[in-house]
Amino acid sequence: MTEMLGKYELRQVLGKGAMGTVYEGYDPIIDRRVAIKTVKLPDAEDVEAQEELARFKREAQAAGRLSHPNIVGVFDYGETPEIAYIVMEFVDGTTLKHVLDKGERFGVPEIVRLMEGLMAGLQYSHGRGVVHRDIKPANIMLTQAGEVKIADFGIARIESSSMTQAGTMLGTPSYMSPEQFIGQTVDARTDLYSSGVMLYQLLTGEKPFEGGLTAIMHKVLHTEPPPPSALSVSVTPALDVVVRKAMAKRPEDRFAAASDFALALREAAEAKTAAVESFGLGAEDF
Template structure:
């Protein structure tokens, strides 16, 4: 008797994973072979499983609106009282990752053809407002006929949806863009970056950035990989500029669209100075290509309609003339044969095939050897670290982590760590960095996660923040009464405790929609020299000056205060402006203050607002 799910017949299991099962299915009405992915419906109080189900539905919504030869099709979504399921196109082939893991390499023309299929699918997707966000070889299918298909839209972002917010880090570290690591809202250009990483790997046999999460994040944000032609003399030099542009740190420096990327790649191929690729490469091994989803405590608030940044626009795909296409033939590819977790991964993507579970051959018997016992010399205990060495190691390891503003105390016992760190990847990077410290230096952490697009603001002031505060030289910033959460119509009242030097304050309020409000100075509360050691209260009507109340949109906001010996700006800033306009000016002003030897201190706190 054939098992059924709705109108579909379940023929056999293709693979099982932690979240569910994938079947080869059949539609008896239209006689179509299918792949059917299922997950169990979670309990209502299981928040993590509910998020997995939301991503499962998002995959159906994202891929279901896309019908293109280079995208694995989704035909149906359904639920029973026990499970949810997606009905997909059955892809008879394998993944690009599986081919690379077998150390198979492609000639240059074949690389261009694969990338052209990928970019054509992405252009179609982007034109319809769907951003994949997890482009990597494991999500690229190759059919037996050599066709390229993009799979797994499980963490895709639909531009009209609020299901995915800034402050959440999603993706696979080796292929993630800088803005993904920073937990910022992404657009189509993040797929351009990931595709550039994949092109780099196809050309060289190596990923541009390797290591653990913290190491990869640091490299992605701060370093440039060697150009592909530097790793293999058989890589055309013309490809270097294409790869580097696709992988530019700033989204605005990348190709404006997938089709622009594809056209540049084909033009470079036409002007190549060498043919083919080296057919040898380093062993890939287990590259840890699991998709990461690291979220903050709660999503950042959606921006109001009037303040929502415009989505990136990409021109419609233009079919290139036949003469511009590589002439490499479509080489048939073998069906994947994997075991264990690898089989489950391929099956999740709708791959057919058999599963190789082991080998029947037995090794020859080995003659036992009697061990010789040797006395073990006692290892002397390491000398205790000096206070200076402890401070140096803590500072070197933790003080410069991106998207953080941290402070520490250490009195010879267990250090204390406090401050704020961006939710998602920055927080994960902090945890990884702390884990690298020796046990005697593992700090007690009270660092608070910060949801929202505030990494640029934290990065702007962090170089001027003392990780170990100098006595009397630290600016104190807090809400009056110690509140960390305010509600609709509450007064926003904060206090700045001046350090032991007189200075000029600049206090700014950043919101999740990209606006910064300048709380001090203002036209009604002009800039004045604040005496050393005093407390300046802002927002209290009884003390004069401006006052502010909490209103929608609600969420997590960031307040920054800066004190300098001389005025930070030569003239007062507008009452409110875009953070993207203000932060470059702030960086320049801080650099000028530091270069002229001014006393300087910065502080930041987060404020949660609710209805």
């Protein structure tokens, strides 16, 4: 007999983690493959597990208000006596982290295309008051056709929501912005910083800052990484400028919006430096 979760058929396990399991599922009512993420409901006195459940619900709340080709769609949220579950769009593909971990590299035109997909999703998300706060290759899905889809809004900050507060450090250290490390309230520009880190990694094959948590935190707050062009001959000084602006220590020195980031990147890749200079960068920055 087919195992069911609510109205959904559970077909196979896609992955397991410390908190729960992700299944490939099927919605028989509308004939649709779905992905179903589950977590066990915690005991009331388990504070840490209760926070994990709050993040899980936050993911449903955040992604559920977003409908965009570059964002993994969320269709449903439910609970049984034992578990909570989110029903999501089934993405037939892999993560960008999986591709990078295999040592695969992308040419600059393909990097621009991937980043433009990411920026389109973030522009839409930010416009609806949702800051992801954990942009990294593991949360970027690539479909079989190579399209980008942003996943896992589990630590998102939602405007007007009291579920996340300043003073709490959440994120993945290698991709966290300076303001995340020091517990300041974040806005859309923290996602652009993390995207800049990811762009650096795509261009060079290396993360800009490595080490343990304390070492990374010190570097993020106080040092500058080598320019990407020092690590890859395919990277031009114009691309260095885009990375440096995206990864500026102060949020006000970064791109104001994801759409600005995408435009500057495309123009830099096409070596049209005049367009890069229009974002307040002069010839001395090259």
